[in-house]
Amino acid sequence: MDPTHINSIPSEIIELIVYLLDNESLYNLNEAYPLINLNWGTVFKYRYGKYKMIEYREYYRYISVEKFKEQGEDIEDLLNIKQLDLYSSQIVKIPKGVGQFSKLKYLFLNNNQMKLVN
Numbered sequence: 001m002d003p004t005h006i007n008s009i010p011s012e013i014i015e016l017i018v019y020l021l022d023n024e025s026l027y028n029l030n031e032a033y034p035l036i037n038l039n040w041g042t043v044f045k046y047r048y049g050k051y052k053m054i055e056y057r058e059y060y061r062y063i064s065v066e067k068f069k070e071q072g073e074d075i076e077d078l079l080n081i082k083q084l085d086l087y088s089s090q091i092v093k094i095p096k097g098v099g100q101f102s103k104l105k106y107l108f109l110n111n112n113q114m115k116l117v118n
Helices: 003-008 011-018 023-032 040-048 056-071 075-079 096-100
Strands: 083-085 106-108
Touching (some): 023 083
Parallel strands (some): 083 106
């Protein structure tokens, strides 16, 4: 499907579909067809039952944590994560332990307080 075709679908319909997706499916959909005109607060309401002013990145964090909780708190699950989104988490330095996540492919650290050290 041409990415411009998704713009012909009313955003209300897309919101109803998107709220059912897990974090990996949402990420893949957004990569293929950027979901720029959605009301993420409404998507959040469909999923969690209350409205919250929210943007895509924060919504994505919510469902990522939800998926991890559903999998249980087994340390093996944590070590097998493939994506970790720490967007806007007040991080000032990356702990050395992150290197233990051998299957981690995507680490999102935007909008934190880290500085480049030479």
